[in-house]
Amino acid sequence: MKILVTGGAGYIGSHTANRLLKNGFEVVVFDNLTTGFREAVPKGAKFIQGDVRSEEHLTQVLRDEKISAVIHFAAKLNVKESTFKPLDYYENNTAGVLAMAKAMQTVGVKHIVFSSTAALFGDKVQDRGIVEDDPKSPLNPYGNSKLMSEYILSDAASTGALTYCALRYFNVAGASDDGENGQRTADAFHLIHLGVQAAIGKRKQLQLFGNDYPTPDGTCIRDYIHVEDLADIHLLALKHLLAGGESDYFNCGYGFGYSVKEVIKMIKTVSGADFPVIESERRPGDAASLVADSAKLKSKLGWKPQRADLNLICKSAYQWEKRISNVK
Ligand SMILES: NC(=O)c1ccc[n+]([C@@H]2O[C@H](COP(=O)([O-])OP(=O)(O)OC[C@H]3O[C@@H](n4cnc5c(N)ncnc54)[C@H](O)[C@@H]3O)[C@@H](O)[C@H]2O)c1
Known part of the structure; x- marks a missing residue:
């Protein structure tokens, strides 16, 4: 087919x-x-x-x-x-x-x-x-x-x-399990992509938008x-x-989320790099929290998540970014 x-x-x-x-x-x-x-x-x-x-x-x-x-x-x-x-x-x-x-x-x-x-x-x-x-x-x-x-x-x-x-x-x-494919768009604006770029020195710093949201650490939560x-x-x-x-x-989505600060901490852990994080004003249009309820996906399509692990996601993204940037 x-x-x-x-x-x-x-x-x-x-x-x-x-x-x-x-x-x-x-x-x-x-x-x-x-x-x-x-x-x-x-x-x-x-x-x-x-x-x-x-x-x-x-x-x-x-x-x-x-x-x-x-x-x-x-x-x-x-x-x-x-x-x-x-x-x-x-x-x-x-x-x-x-x-x-x-x-x-x-x-x-x-x-x-x-x-x-x-x-x-x-x-x-x-x-x-x-x-x-x-x-x-x-x-x-x-x-x-x-x-x-x-x-x-x-x-x-x-x-x-x-x-x-x-x-x-x-x-x-994240990137593919075999390390052969991942996010290639250099100016893609997703947090983990930008974070791993900061970790390998492709960006001088990472900007964090808003630390006064009604969430436990004040930063936005995403799934x-x-x-x-x-x-x-x-x-x-x-x-x-x-x-x-x-x-x-x-x-x-997986049905649980992480705050921006938690994601940054994970990227620093998997990379071992301590890049600067600049806290700035909220961006217009950012919701405080967006987390999926994936019950329907599981019951109707029989989906079984295999990689619901922030460490794995950040590590694969980091390794991919190093690979395409020729960083050892
Ligand atoms: N990346 C995310 O977190 C995310 C979240 C929600 C939804 N989506 C949706 O997932 C889809 C894929 O996103 P992605 O992250 O892979 O982005 P991407 O930019 O890597 O992929 C989009 C692809 O569509 C092609 N394209 C764009 N306009 C086209 C057109 N008019 N004709 C033919 N090709 C065209 C681009 O060249 C590109 O290859 C998009 O529909 C996006 O809205 C992405």
Whole structure:
């Protein structure tokens, strides 16, 4: 069976493409390489350079490659940028999903797994794990662009045109178990990525935004999920749809979180480096705490997390960053 993986030259997409290949699927990666890397596309996958905003190109690829299902990662994801370039986010992310849904309908491709985000939930729920049907209130255009994408897929599914799984990732981090793949985007803004860059001296310091949140140590709490565990979830969601399972949406995290200070401490422990941390004002739009309730993912898709360990996540990210930076 052949799966189209849009955004498969990116961080999460390339890990997932690899997981599909290892499980006997054929893979076609479709990516415009704006933030992705050709060398991240796993050997064994076919690569097509293209843009998901082109319904025409997508239609041609779905037809010519005889695609059975799609996993759609392609998106812009810089939350801050989305606040001053909102239309770029609606065009790339939301119109990209619309073009894909239309192309799928034209060709008769029935299944899509979609990369959604915890950013759908804004900051309404702080004191417990977030369940799938908690209120949606994105705090930025990035979150809005993903929520609108979910509406498109849900409405298309209601006509019987397709089935979909929307996977709302919490904070994705870490590198592959074999050390061959990890986060390549140098200016990716995720805490663990920036922290390991500071640990190897690629950054002079790490900035900590806000120390007066209503959390035990005053810093924000996030649910960090290992990229390889997330790749497993995509495989399960894909198999669920291919087996005739219903459309559904899942919160993807471990169900417990760590504060920014705890993460920094762990990075310092695994690296042995004591880099400077500059405490500054809160950033607008940061929720105090975002932790997934992953009960549905476990009960409905049978997901069993294998790497729910902050030490492992930070260590793999640190080793990967050293490797791509040629640091011994
Ligand atoms: N990294 C996280 O913590 C996180 C959290 C929640 C959701 N997500 C979602 O996961 C997905 C993948 O994120 P990532 O961290 O791997 O980011 P990434 O930037 O590494 O990957 C995105 C990929 O999509 C490609 N792309 C972007 N726009 C495209 C377009 N118009 N046409 C074709 N290709 C395009 C990029 O070149 C890149 O390869 C995104 O949809 C993102 O919104 C990520």
